[in-house]
Amino acid sequence: MTATDLATGSTGTAGEHALEAAGLRRRFPHPGGDVDVLRGVDLTVAAGELVTVAGRSGSGKSTLLAVLSGFDTGDAGSVRIVGEPVTADVPWQRCALLPQALGLVQELTAGENVALPLRLTDVPAAAVQARTTELLEALFVDGLADRYPPELSFGQQQRVALARALAPRPAVLIADEPTAHLDAGTAPAVLSQLRAHADQGGAVLVATHDDAVHALADRRLDLAHGVVARASLPR
Numbered sequence: 001m002t003a004t005d006l007a008t009g010s011t012g013t014a015g016e017h018a019l020e021a022a023g024l025r026r027r028f029p030h031p032g033g034d035v036d037v038l039r040g041v042d043l044t045v046a047a048g049e050l051v052t053v054a055g056r057s058g059s060g061k062s063t064l065l066a067v068l069s070g071f072d073t074g075d076a077g078s079v080r081i082v083g084e085p086v087t088a089d090v091p092w093q094r095c096a097l098l099p100q101a102l103g104l105v106q107e108l109t110a111g112e113n114v115a116l117p118l119r120l121t122d123v124p125a126a127a128v129q130a131r132t133t134e135l136l137e138a139l140f141v142d143g144l145a146d147r148y149p150p151e152l153s154f155g156q157q158q159r160v161a162l163a164r165a166l167a168p169r170p171a172v173l174i175a176d177e178p179t180a181h182l183d184a185g186t187a188p189a190v191l192s193q194l195r196a197h198a199d200q201g202g203a204v205l206v207a208t209h210d211d212a213v214h215a216l217a218d219r220r221l222d223l224a225h226g227v228v229a230r231a232s233l234p235r
């Protein structure tokens with residue numbers, strides 16, 4: 001079994017590949033010399049799988065996640081979400097990104113932020129409310145639904161942003177360090193939501209430095225020198 005086999009899930013994990021990337025390259029111009037951050041990344045995540053991405057600070061994890069989610073465009077290579085090429089406006093129910101910067105709408109309350117992806121579709125109002133309440137409760141921010149993002153701590157905002165990403169039950173969930181600002185009381189709720197989303201059939205890809213997240217993963221990919229240098233099976 002090679003690192004490439006593990007990175008691309010070709011070892012027989014069940015489920016179709018909801019997320020597929022091949023030959024991804026991303027270069028940033030710098031006055032002292034361009035930086036090749038991604039130099040040919042291949043990976044897949046199947047429906048029902050939780051895959052983590054590890055790597056040293058600056059190894060390109062956030063860059064990779066941005067390209068995979070259509071937030072950024074690579075210089076070469078391809079990304080497919082449930083069989084279709086990713087675009088900048090990929091619907092949230094196909095691919096939801098939880099970026100490190102969170103991206104909450106500052107003019108909306110926490111509850112309105114979580115409801116937003118559902119309001120953009122034809123989900124009935126009662127179902128929007130029920131799903132919003134369910135997620136806010138599961139992530140221990142239900143008492144904060146009427147607050148605006150600047151009135152919340154970063155860790156609270158992070159859980160609201162995860163609730164928003166989960167709300168439309170995305171086929172692919174991509175999360176960048178979702179436990180980075182959490183404590184021992186709140187991190188388990190986030191871990192359990194990430195695992196549950198995969199167990200319910202979502203494809204989940206998480207960049208993290210947190211061993212507790214890696215311990216939950218079906219596969220772990222290590223990014224180094226712009227490629228998946230090592231892939232392993234933590235469980």
Ligand SMILES: Nc1ncnc2c1ncn2[C@@H]1O[C@H](COP(=O)(O)OP(=O)(O)OP(=O)(O)O)[C@@H](O)[C@H]1O
Pocket residue numbers: 028029035037055056057058059060061062063064
């Ligand atoms: N927009 C940009 N312009 C120029 N260089 C960039 C840009 N974004 C990222 N980089 C560079 O690309 C490299 C990878 O950055 P990236 O944020 O993807 O790393 P990371 O692995 O997510 O790091 P961390 O674990 O610290 O979050 C770094 O050297 C960074 O300085």
